[in-house]
Amino acid sequence: MEPALFFFWAFAAVTVVGAVGVVVMRQPIHSALFLLMSFLGVACLYVQASAELVAAVQVLVYAGGIMILFLYTIMLVNVRRQRTERYLHPQAIPALGFGFLFLVVVGGVVVNEARSLAAKVPAADPKALATTVVDGVTVLGNTQAVGWMLYRDYFLPFEIASVFLLVAMIGAVVLGKRTMERFD
């Protein structure tokens, strides 16, 4: 097998095993760890697709995000006392049905798209991906390319998103302060 293909399947396996682990594990901490594993696998796949920036940001952002999840679980959920009764049990059969339906629909779309893409585009040249031409200026590396896109072409959506995040942050601080005052 070609080395690149071998590594692709290895990373893909890591990603899928991680994703399954998130759902299957009964202990929230274990789920969080499998989520981390899955995200790391996705980051490796990004590196293989010559999107190093996206890979690094993926690890940086999501590793931090899962850390918060981790802390929530430790501090808010009493993980030592595991649930013995199976709650949400009546929903199991409809959930399986809808899950299967979802898998068929999404899987069909993905397979279809992949077939038409494979027919049209030759295998992408990683060097061509890493070099982007913006207005006749050759921009090297995908960091610069992402920068151009984010801060020029999609400037307004980017700014709106950052305002949203700021609002969410201030909201969290206000809510947190209110509970603190109650405790004082």
Added chain:
Amino acid sequence: MSDTLLHYVLIPFVKGLVTVLLLALAAGVLTWIERRLLGRFQIRKGPNRVGPQGFFQWIADVVKLVFKEDVVPSRAEKALHLLGPLLLFVPAVVVLGLVPWGPEVTLFGVTTPLHAAADLNVGLLLILAVSTIGVYGIILSGWASNSKYPLLGGLRSAAQLISYEVPMGLAVVAAILMSNSLSMVEIIEAQRRAGVWFVFPGLVAFFLYFVSGVAETNRTPFDLPEAESELVGGFHTEYSGFRWAVFFMSEYGNMISISAVATTLFFGGWLRPFPNVAWLSFLDVVPAFFWFTGKVFLFLIAYIWFRATFPRYRFDQLMALGWKSLIPISLVNLALVAIAVLWGAAGLKVLGAILVLLVAAGLFAVWRRPARPRTSTTMASANVEVRA
């Protein structure tokens, strides 16, 4: 041997092996240096029995730790308990592999850059990303031990590391602005082109980076996750034997990594001092690799010096320092550096000159300030304390 095998399998393997071995060796020797130096700082001798000047003390320690019983608490999460130390150690090695130790060298007829991993165009970002993984090692081993003190230590360290990653990231952004690149080699080349190490225009950024780095490595004065007077041993209370040694090695490994990144970002990596001044070219007799390791070594000495000098922070002081001082300072610094970079090539030099003058003035003011005379009462109370 085929070329592919040589360049894609053998050379990376050897480089990785050398990185791990060098890290382990450096950690061992550093413990000896640290204990001897702390002895000097505290006017005692330190370990001096095993070998010349006690140099083989660290080997004796390693042998002892390897043969010690490896105790796992009976109600611990076994698998995660085993995983914890590794999650802390591996990122330290990876970060060291992402830092260039020197320019291209030719060894045994093979020319290769002195760089364990390839020079990625997002190398610096990847270093930040990988070092966040290390937090998992601490919090996981704290949680998996199923014991009070490790859990508290793990939670403390999670809060501390998340807080101090922000000023560290902002300090790194200042260095990126000056060098206009995320690649570690390119950052060094930018310092050669600019003619100054970035420590001068980035004096504030360097200070922020190093302080945050001390916090990230859990060293004194920020060693609250393992504050022995409050938390026994912190997150590694329930570890013993070789697994405890892995924690120890990771601590030193992280110190080395932080120092190596600081050297690359602010002290010109493997460049000699003033790389553009022609009459200093006699300094090139020292190979680039030794310039790099020498600078890293100076940082490590600074770490030890910190430990001998500063008392530990209280936890609320630690948080206040991070959020209320370091982050605002780093934001203002970022704006200043951005203005200097926009100004052009002269901007960095002017900013550097202003900062160096300010620091010199500050040092002069401290030096000129008359020392407070010790009153007899304080002397007396000091004596009482000593006797008690």
